[in-house]
Amino acid sequence: MAVLKVTFTKKNRDKLAQVLWVLNWVSVVTGVTLFSLGLFLKVEIEKRRELMSKEVDSVPNMLICVGLTACTINFLGGKICYDCVDTTKFLRWKLLMLPYIICTFFFTFCILVGALMCYSMRNDLEESLFLGLRDAMRYYKDTDTPGRCYIKRTMDMLQMQFQCCGNGGYRDWFHTQWISNRFLDMTNSEVVERLRSNVEGKYLINGVPFSCCGLHSPRPCIQHQITNNSAHYNYDYHKEELNLNRRGCRQALLEHYTQIMQSIGLIVLIIWLFEVSVLTGVRYLQTAMENVLRCGDPDSESDGWLLENSIADTARYNFNIIKNLGKCYQVDDDPNIDVPSTSQQAQENVPIKQIPVPR
Amino acid sequence: MAVLPVRFTKTKRDKLAQVLWVLNWISIVTGIILFSLGIFLKVEINKRQDLMVERNLQSVPNMLIAVGLIACAINFLGGKICYDCVDTNKFLRWKLVMLPYIICTFFFTLSVLVGALMCYSMLGQLEESLTLGLRDAMRYYKDTDTPGRCFLKRTVDLLQIQFQCCGNKGYRDWFHIQWVSNRYLDMSQREVVDRLRSNVEGKYLMDGVPFSCCNVNSPRPCIQYQITNNSAHFNYDYQTEELNLWMRGCRQALLDYYTNIMHSIGLTVLIIWLFELSVLTGVRYLQTSLENVLRQGDPECESDGWLLENSFVETARTNFNIIKHLGKFNQINTASNGDPNIDRPSTAHYGPDNVPPKPSPTSS
Numbered sequence: 001m002a003v004l005k006v007t008f009t010k011k012n013r014d015k016l017a018q019v020l021w022v023l024n025w026v027s028v029v030t031g032v033t034l035f036s037l038g039l040f041l042k043v044e045i046e047k048r049r050e051l052m053s054k055e056v057d058s059v060p061n062m063l064i065c066v067g068l069t070a071c072t073i074n075f076l077g078g079k080i081c082y083d084c085v086d087t088t089k090f091l092r093w094k095l096l097m098l099p100y101i102i103c104t105f106f107f108t109f110c111i112l113v114g115a116l117m118c119y120s121m122r123n124d125l126e127e128s129l130f131l132g133l134r135d136a137m138r139y140y141k142d143t144d145t146p147g148r149c150y151i152k153r154t155m156d157m158l159q160m161q162f163q164c165c166g167n168g169g170y171r172d173w174f175h176t177q178w179i180s181n182r183f184l185d186m187t188n189s190e191v192v193e194r195l196r197s198n199v200e201g202k203y204l205i206n207g208v209p210f211s212c213c214g215l216h217s218p219r220p221c222i223q224h225q226i227t228n229n230s231a232h233y234n235y236d237y238h239k240e241e242l243n244l245n246r247r248g249c250r251q252a253l254l255e256h257y258t259q260i261m262q263s264i265g266l267i268v269l270i271i272w273l274f275e276v277s278v279l280t281g282v283r284y285l286q287t288a289m290e291n292v293l294r295c296g297d298p299d300s301e302s303d304g305w306l307l308e309n310s311i312a313d314t315a316r317y318n319f320n321i322i323k324n325l326g327k328c329y330q331v332d333d334d335p336n337i338d339v340p341s342t343s344q345q346a347q348e349n350v351p352i353k354q355i356p357v358p359r
Numbered sequence: 360m361a362v363l364p365v366r367f368t369k370t371k372r373d374k375l376a377q378v379l380w381v382l383n384w385i386s387i388v389t390g391i392i393l394f395s396l397g398i399f400l401k402v403e404i405n406k407r408q409d410l411m412v413e414r415n416l417q418s419v420p421n422m423l424i425a426v427g428l429i430a431c432a433i434n435f436l437g438g439k440i441c442y443d444c445v446d447t448n449k450f451l452r453w454k455l456v457m458l459p460y461i462i463c464t465f466f467f468t469l470s471v472l473v474g475a476l477m478c479y480s481m482l483g484q485l486e487e488s489l490t491l492g493l494r495d496a497m498r499y500y501k502d503t504d505t506p507g508r509c510f511l512k513r514t515v516d517l518l519q520i521q522f523q524c525c526g527n528k529g530y531r532d533w534f535h536i537q538w539v540s541n542r543y544l545d546m547s548q549r550e551v552v553d554r555l556r557s558n559v560e561g562k563y564l565m566d567g568v569p570f571s572c573c574n575v576n577s578p579r580p581c582i583q584y585q586i587t588n589n590s591a592h593f594n595y596d597y598q599t600e601e602l603n604l605w606m607r608g609c610r611q612a613l614l615d616y617y618t619n620i621m622h623s624i625g626l627t628v629l630i631i632w633l634f635e636l637s638v639l640t641g642v643r644y645l646q647t648s649l650e651n652v653l654r655q656g657d658p659e660c661e662s663d664g665w666l667l668e669n670s671f672v673e674t675a676r677t678n679f680n681i682i683k684h685l686g687k688f689n690q691i692n693t694a695s696n697g698d699p700n701i702d703r704p705s706t707a708h709y710g711p712d713n714v715p716p717k718p719s720p721t722s723s
Contacts, residue, residue, distance in 0.1 A: 143578035156575040160520055183579045185593035210581040213570040215513050218503035219543050221570040233545035 002305035008288045010299045016288075017084040020281045024078035027278055028071050030271045034111075035067030037264050044260060048253065050154050053131035059121050059261075062114045063268070070111070070275070073104055077282060087298040090289050097286045104279050111272040118265035125257055129250045133167045140209070141180040156211035164252040165212035165245040170226075172248075177202040178209060208244060217242040280306070361665035367648040368661050375648075376444040379641045383438035386638055387431050389631045393471075394427030396624050403620060407613070409514045410496050414488040419481045422474050423628070430471070430635070433464055437642060447658040450649050457646045464639050471632045478625035485617055489610050493527045500569070501540040516571035524612035525572035525605040530586070532608075537562040538569060568604060577602040640666070 008016065042060035045052070080097065083089035136155050142148040159165055166172035184191050184203055195203055206227045213221035222243055225231040237243075288304035295302060307314050367375065401420035404411070440457065443449035496515050502508040519525055526532035544551050544563055555563055566587045573581035582603055585591040597603075648664030655662060667674045 149578075152578070153575050160575075179580050180578075183593055188593075210570045210573045210583065211575070215516050218509075218512070218540075220539050223570070233543055 002303070002309070003307040003311060005303050005305045006284060007301055008284075008304050009301050013285070013288050013292070013302070014085050016281060016285050017081050020081040020084075020278065020285060021078055023278045023281065024074045024081055027074035027275060028078070030274060031067050031070030031074055033067070034063055034070055034114075034268065034271060037267060038063030038065075038067055041260065041264060044257070048154075048158070050151060051132045051136050051158065051249075051253070052125075052128040053135065054128050056121065056125050056128055059114075059117050062110075062117060063264070066107075066110055066114050069107060070271075073100075073107060074275075074278070076100065077104070077278070081282065081285065084285055084289055087289070087292060091293075094290070094293070097282075101279065101283055101286060104275075104282070108272060108275050108279060111268060111275060115265050115268035115272060118261045118268065121261055122254070122258055126250070126254055129253055130167065133250055133253075137167065137172060137176045137178065140176070140178045143180065144182065156209060158249055158253075159209070159211035159245065162247075162249060162252040162256070163215070163245045164247045164249040165208060166248055167250050168248040169246070170208050170212055170244050173208040173212070174204060174206050177204060179203060179205070212244045214242050214245050219243070360670050361663065362667040362670060364663045364665040365644060365648075366661055367644075367664050369659050372645070372648055372652075372662070373445050375641060375645050376441050379441040379444075379638065379645060380438055382638045382641065383434045383441055386434035386635060387438070389634060390427050390430030390434060392427070393423055393430055393474075393628065393631060396627060397421070397423030397425075397427055400620065400624060403617075407514075407518075409492075409511060410518065410613070411485075411488045411492040412495070414484050416481065416484060416488060419474075419477050422470075422477060423624075426467075426471055426474050429467060430631075433467055434635075434638075436460065437464070437638070441642065441645065444645055444649060447649070447652060451653075454650070454653070457642075461639065461643055461646060464635075464642070468632060468635050468639060471628065471635060475625050475628035475632055478621050478628060482614075482618055482621055486610070486614055489613055490527065493610055493613075497527065497532060497536050497538065500536070500538045503540065504542070516569060518609055518613075519569070519571035519605065522607075522609060522612040522616065523574075523605050524607045524609035525568060526608055527610050528608040529606065530568050530572055530604050533568040533572070534564060534566050537564060539563060539565075572604045574602050574605050579603070 038060045041063065042057065045056060045060065049055075077100070080093050080100065083093060136151050139145070139148045139151045140155055141152070143152050181203070184195075186192065191203070194205070195201055198204055205224065207224035208226065210221070210223055213223060222232055222235065222240075226244070227237055229236055283306055284304035286304075287306075287308075288302050291302035291304070292298060292300065309317070397420045400423065401417070404416055404420065437460070440453050440460065443453060496511050499505070499508040499511045500515055501512070503512050541563070544555075546552065551563070554565070555561055558564055565584070567584040568586065570581070570583055573583060582592055582595065582600075586604070587597050589596055643666055644664035646664075647666075647668075648662045651662035651664070652658060652660065669677070
């Protein structure tokens with residue numbers, strides 16, 4: 001009782017082979033698409049590598065591998081389907097086709113896993129961004145330290161481009177010393193007071209860098225003494241919403257990457273569905289061609305199916321094969337197991353008389 | 360003595376027609392390219408309309424758009440004509456249209472050339488427009504409560520951040536403009552009142568710039584107020600400090616940006632012009648060689664193709680005479696109708712010998 005049996009005439013088989021040949025080449029293109037999506041994601045993450053504490057490169061690498069493998073598999077599939085129009089050429093591929101189909105089946109699982117990973121990457125990314133941004137803000141002032149001298153520029157460009165400020169909000173800058181000691185006048189009593197009043201000797205102010213300034217503000221930017229209403233005319237920091245960027249940079253970057261990931265995930269899912277349908281077609285083609293060979297007449301009708309027996313039977317059959325594979329090794333080791341004799345007399349199925357032991 | 364004659368066999372004529380058919384379709388693509396270049400330029404100019412004083416800058420993109428559309432139409436027709444030219448019978452359909460078509464296309468290629476040259480000449484107008492536009496934008500920077508000008512602050516800030524520039528020619532332009540609105544000035548403070556009074560026009564001027572002038576490459580936090588006052592900041596000398604603010608003026612930055620665009624577009628249009636001219640030359644050769652085939656009567660024979668049947672001078676003279684006679688034609692009719700004394704040859708028939716009679720002697 002085959003699963004989803006379909007009868008194919010010679011013409012149907014030929015048409016199926018041709019259609020599958022075209023679809024396999026389209027799949028090569030989708031494989032290239034997967035590869036370039038992975039590359040694009042990798043580049044986007046590399047661009048802001050400085051702001052992430054650890055590499056979040058599992059997803060782009062997965063997509064790149066899957067893309068390349070898809071190209072190879074579908075290229076081979078295209079060649080096979082091209083040859084399947086001719087029964088003699090099919091004999092070349094006969095032994096290879098079933099392993100090919102099984103490999104492709106497991107490969108499509110990889111694509112599905114790749115698509116799901118796109119959606120699950122968010123948590124990893126959030127943690128990485130939190131730690132990365134915290135460190136970037138801490139090293140903002142170290143423009144004279146090699147290895148960290150570009151962090152100020154990266155942070156400023158980020159805050160201006162994404163219109164965000166700080167890690168969770170602008171108040172994060174109040175807890176970080178973002179002005180280097182090189183630019184602090186230590187002879188000024190105010191400066192010394194401030195340094196001394198802090199436990200760790202850090203110069204903290206209620207001010208933010210210029211890149212936090214909001215573009216939509218109707219008034220010139222207030223970036224120092226933000227919480228001091230009396231320092232500025234006609235200013236109330238509780239009500240003032242346009243002066244600085246309100247959003248935290250972690251949230252801004254997370255949204256940016258989530259959008260990219262969701263689009264990529266959707267495209268990968270569509271490609272997965274396409275690959276599964278091509279695989280189904282190849283399976284039908286393979287079973288139909290094998291039945292033709294079994295019948296002997298290349299022009300006759302033949303059946304194609306997904307599985308020869310029902311799913312339960314096939315599963316049981318494969319399970320037995322695996323079990324017997326295991327048993328094969330066990331039998332050799334233990335000599336005491338009752339092994340049926342393989343000598344000549346045994347073939348006549350006559351049991352050997354036992355040799356009488358003298359009492 | 361024809362200009363640049365070329366001998367064509369039947370196969371060569373057919374090949375020429377086929378090649379011209381393909382080239383005409385490529386020309387349609389170049390027409391679309393011209394169209395999209397015009398649209399791109401229009402969008403780029405509109406994006407920064409706030410910063411430009413209207414100076415008839417829309418003529419260049421409009422010209423490119425029109426030329427692109429006309430190029431598509433002309434080359435589509437040319438493609439059809441060349442496709443039919445393989446068959447001498449079908450050519451007869453187009454025989455009368457071809458010469459006017461070639462003349463029209465010749466004048467059209469002139470307009471493509473004019474379009475390319477306009478791209479380069481637009482830059483002068485653009486510079487003037489930008490200077491005045493930026494000056495006004497900076498003047499109205501503080502007027503965020505005036506309808507019609509409330510977005511100028513944002514536009515100028517975005518411009519300075521995006522193009523990494525400050526002010527019109529440099530950051531000092533901000534020192535001569537009041538860019539802090541009176542709404543945010545504490546008139547009860549003596550300092551503010553002093554500053555306002557010390558200025559002739561009552562403007563609040565200071566040696567500070569907006570935050571968008573800050574340079575991201577600076578190793579120290581941005582100094583945007585009291586820029587020329589060294590003692591106000593620790594370890595600071597404004598004359599040697601180059602990374603604190605953007606040094607370039609926005610007029611120069613925008614001009615460089617638009618110059619790049621215009622040069623690229625101008626070069627592309629020139630290349631398209633050369634291509635169109637070569638296609639036109641091919642069509643002219645095809646037309647003359649097919650007409651010569653028809654003149655000889657045998658579709659399979661060889662024929663000559665040329666650019667002009669006679670030399671330039673003779674062709675110019677012929678055309679000039681045609682135009683003169685067109686004018687004279689009207690003159691002759693009116694003159695003979697009005698004046699009976701003009702010596703007109705007689706049209707009478709004087710018998711079988713056609714000998715005019717001797718004038719009868721008058722009696723002396």
